[in-house]
Structures are given as structure tokens and as C-alpha cells.
Amino acid sequence: MNPIDAEDELICLRAGDVAGPVMPPIVQASLFRFETLEELHGAQARENEVCVYSRGTNPTVRELEETLARLEGAEAAKCFASGMGAISATLFALLAEGDHVLFCGDIYGPTIEFAQRLEDYGVTHSRCFAAGIEEIEAALTPATKLIYFESPGSMRFELLPIAEICAIAKARGILTAIDNTVATPLLQKPLTMGCDLVLHSLTKYVGGHSDTLGGAVAGSAELVECVFRRGYMLTGAVMAPFDAWLLLRGLATLPARLARQHADALAVARFLADHPKVRRVFHPALAEGEQAALFARQMRGHSGLLSAEFDLPDHAAALAFGNRLRLFGKAISWGGVESLVSSAHRTDPGPDHDGRMPRTLLRFSVGLEGAEALISDLEQALA
Ligand SMILES: Cc1ncc(COP(=O)(O)O)c(C=O)c1O
Known part of the structure; x- marks a missing residue:
């Protein structure tokens, strides 16, 4: 919707x-x-x-x-x-x-x-x-x-x-x-x-x-x-x-871009949530309990952003997975028409860090390439 x-x-x-x-x-x-x-x-x-x-x-x-x-x-x-x-x-x-x-x-x-x-x-x-x-x-x-x-x-x-x-x-x-x-x-x-x-x-x-x-x-x-x-x-x-x-x-096309990015990011988030190599997906529409209630009360929807903690052995393995993606550019910032991937950590925080930002967390900014193409890219990189 x-x-x-x-x-x-x-x-x-x-x-x-x-x-x-x-x-x-x-x-x-x-x-x-x-x-x-x-x-x-x-x-x-x-x-x-x-x-x-x-x-x-x-x-x-x-x-x-x-x-x-x-x-x-x-x-x-x-x-x-x-x-x-x-x-x-x-x-x-x-x-x-x-x-x-x-x-x-x-x-x-x-x-x-x-x-x-x-x-x-x-x-x-x-x-x-x-x-x-x-x-x-x-x-x-x-x-x-x-x-x-x-x-x-x-x-x-x-x-x-x-x-x-x-x-x-x-x-x-x-x-x-x-x-x-x-x-x-x-x-x-x-x-x-x-x-x-x-x-x-x-x-x-x-x-x-x-x-x-x-x-x-x-x-x-x-x-x-x-x-x-x-x-x-x-x-x-x-x-x-x-x-x-x-x-x-940019503002003139913001409603059209956001509607598409909202829908495609949700499809990507759902795909990742069901994948065995993913520990947890961060997306307000997939949250439960109080977070779900806040989402319903405060927001009309979410943008094209999501992140996921991967069931990979360490930071280097998460980066290697990110590097295998072909449609997600490796760049900071987000919100554009091109999909991007970035890591929560520039260097390996080690297994004992505070855990608020998991070691294998990657953020995705979903652009306008289409959910199907992005999901198959994620699939090949996770295989
Ligand atoms: C949540 C948030 N606020 C503010 C900024 C700063 O914006 P700018 O890069 O336009 O100075 C950023 C940039 O990444 C951001 O992610």
C-alpha cells in the first residue's frame, strides 16, 4: 500500500x-x-x-x-x-x-x-x-x-x-x-x-x-x-x-520514489528475515511488541533502509559477503536511486564489544533497481 x-x-x-x-x-x-x-x-x-x-x-x-x-x-x-x-x-x-x-x-x-x-x-x-x-x-x-x-x-x-x-x-x-x-x-x-x-x-x-x-x-x-x-x-x-x-x-519525485523504495525494501527485509544465514533483520515494519506499536502510531511507513545481522563467523566474513553483491554499491550515505551496502564498523570491533551494533551488521539502502533483482543478488552472495 x-x-x-x-x-x-x-x-x-x-x-x-x-x-x-x-x-x-x-x-x-x-x-x-x-x-x-x-x-x-x-x-x-x-x-x-x-x-x-x-x-x-x-x-x-x-x-x-x-x-x-x-x-x-x-x-x-x-x-x-x-x-x-x-x-x-x-x-x-x-x-x-x-x-x-x-x-x-x-x-x-x-x-x-x-x-x-x-x-x-x-x-x-x-x-x-x-x-x-x-x-x-x-x-x-x-x-x-x-x-x-x-x-x-x-x-x-x-x-x-x-x-x-x-x-x-x-x-x-x-x-x-x-x-x-x-x-x-x-x-x-x-x-x-x-x-x-x-x-x-x-x-x-x-x-x-x-x-x-x-x-x-x-x-x-x-x-x-x-x-x-x-x-x-x-x-x-x-x-x-x-x-x-x-x-x-528532488522533492517533486520524492513521493513516487519513497512509495517504491518502501515496498521494495520491505520485500528485501522479508526475504532476509526468512534466510537461514540471517540472525536478525532491523526494519520497523518487521518489529514486534512496543516497537511495532510505535511504528503504527508514529509513522505512515518506512523508507528504503534496512539492516541485518548475518550468521557469519566474523566481521571479515560480513565484508566479504557485502563485496560479493553486484547491485549494491559500496558507499556511505543513503537515500538515492542506487542501492548501497555499508558496514556498521570500519574495523572489526571483536567478539566482546557492547553488541548494540552487531559485528556482522550490514545496512542496505534500497534504490530503484527492483526488489526481484536485488533479492536475487542477495541470494547469489549468500549462497
Ligand atoms: C541521520 C543523519 N543525520 C544527519 C546527517 C548529516 O547530513 P549531511 O551529510 O547532509 O551533513 C546524516 C548523514 O549521513 C545522517 O545519516
Whole structure:
């Protein structure tokens, strides 16, 4: 079944009968002229909305921001040069000396590395890997200013109870931010569940063709303005107009790509789940118990990502299996039209590591080659 909402499909297409070019012009200008200096000064006070200088606002980037805000049900959105641009500017803007951040679940590695850099400036952080609300509540401190999480995570796709986390945060005046990259704005709408800010790497599914980088933050006009003033303008990780144009083009086919990738990844996940050489498949639609209940409550479907722990003797055997695949490229990142495989570990973690990321875990990003071809490729590599 197609998990995409029909209204979202129209937003992605920017459908309508407004006269003019179907795609917006690429406004390749770094600055904008005004009639008078007074007008320029007035515009500078509203630099997040008015095009003054493209390190602030650019018309092509603005069109993408407005479309993403509509998809997320947000008052405002700001686009960045990359997902890390959005994440680092947001953390930098919201946090000050003495603040604590609680990171819940599996978090993208460089996000934690950025938090480690913030420690040098008096911002502390801690991590909670449990998905239970009691454990998350117990990990809060009087200094916690922000709860930051990913759901689904991007390796094992574990889900966290979004509405419950946001409710305990709100009751204590703590902000919440979620990295919604895996779900995309089409499969999960965290703002409707009480989140304050949603972050994206647009590099993955929104771009969809492995040819551009981008990031975004969406939320209330007030919070996005805060990120704009205290993060975006100062760190300067701004999106270029051509990248915004490519991402608008990517958005137009996102619903069609995701519907196909969702169906094909599920077929691949089911095939692997039944294979004797597979110990465990990680895919939210195959989860049981509380995870299955969260999937039904929070998500409309899952994207083209899955991972599996293989019944192979060691890390080297998992890599050898990955190398035997012919249709899955060996590359990092995910979300494009080409299928990819990657390992959870660059080097062998050994048999005694903590086990959250199994030694023989491989992640698959299912592209558009078709489930049948991908399954027969997996079959030959596992034989
Ligand atoms: C879940 C997640 N968030 C954020 C990022 C960072 O995005 P970018 O590479 O666009 O900076 C990535 C990149 O892999 C990611 O997987």
C-alpha cells in the first residue's frame, strides 16, 4: 500500500495553476538592491524573510524552505549547506555555558562529535540508549535544556516514543529536537507530536540522486528565527541557490520514489528475515511488541533502509559477503536511486564489544533497481 499522503504529494509537486515558470529561477545573486538606504536598513531587520544578502535569504532557497515548512506543518524552515550545517547551527544557537543536552537513542556520529566540541565551551551532554520513557526521564538533569533524538535511528531503525518524550520535556520547560532524516517529512511529522524542532539531512531522500548536499531545520517562527540569528548567519553554512533548485526537483519525485523504495525494501527485509544465514533483520515494519506499536502510531511507513545481522563467523566474513553483491554499491550515505551496502564498523570491533551494533551488521539502502533483482543478488552472495 502506498504510505504517502495525497496532500503531501501535491505539496512536493508544488502543484497549482499559478502562472510562470514551473521551476523557480536560480537566483544566482549574493546581494539585493533597494531604492533607498532606509529601505535597506528596514530589510536588514527582517533578514530571515527579506532578500538582502544570500548568507541570509535567497529567493530560490526560500521556495524550498516554504515547501519544507508546509510538509512538516511548521511555521518556518531554514535550509543549510548540509545536514551537519543545520544540526551544528541549531545546537550552537540554542545552547549556552551551563546547559546540558540529553541525546536519546542511536545518534548520527558527527552530531555527538559536535556535542563533544561544545563541552569545551561549558555545554555538557549525556546519552540514554533505552527507549523507555522512565529511563529517559531519569537521565534528565536540572540543567537539561534540550532533548535531542533520532527516531528511527539510522543504523538499527529503533523507534522512540516521540509524543511521550515531548510531553515530559514540555512539562519541565525543556526543548526537543528530532533528526527526521530517515523518515523524511512524508512518513513522520514530529511537530504534530509535540516536537519543537525538526532537523533534516536533505542530502538523502529529499535530494534523492546523490548529487547534492543540504540540510534544514523547521519549527515555530520564533525558534527558527533564533537559529537564524544565533546560528545560520554566524556559522555561514548556507545553501546555494542551485542546490535549492536541485532539491526542489528532488522533492517533486520524492513521493513516487519513497512509495517504491518502501515496498521494495520491505520485500528485501522479508526475504532476509526468512534466510537461514540471517540472525536478525532491523526494519520497523518487521518489529514486534512496543516497537511495532510505535511504528503504527508514529509513522505512515518506512523508507528504503534496512539492516541485518548475518550468521557469519566474523566481521571479515560480513565484508566479504557485502563485496560479493553486484547491485549494491559500496558507499556511505543513503537515500538515492542506487542501492548501497555499508558496514556498521570500519574495523572489526571483536567478539566482546557492547553488541548494540552487531559485528556482522550490514545496512542496505534500497534504490530503484527492483526488489526481484536485488533479492536475487542477495541470494547469489549468500549462497
Ligand atoms: C541521520 C543523519 N543525520 C544527519 C546527517 C548529516 O547530513 P549531511 O551529510 O547532509 O551533513 C546524516 C548523514 O549521513 C545522517 O545519516
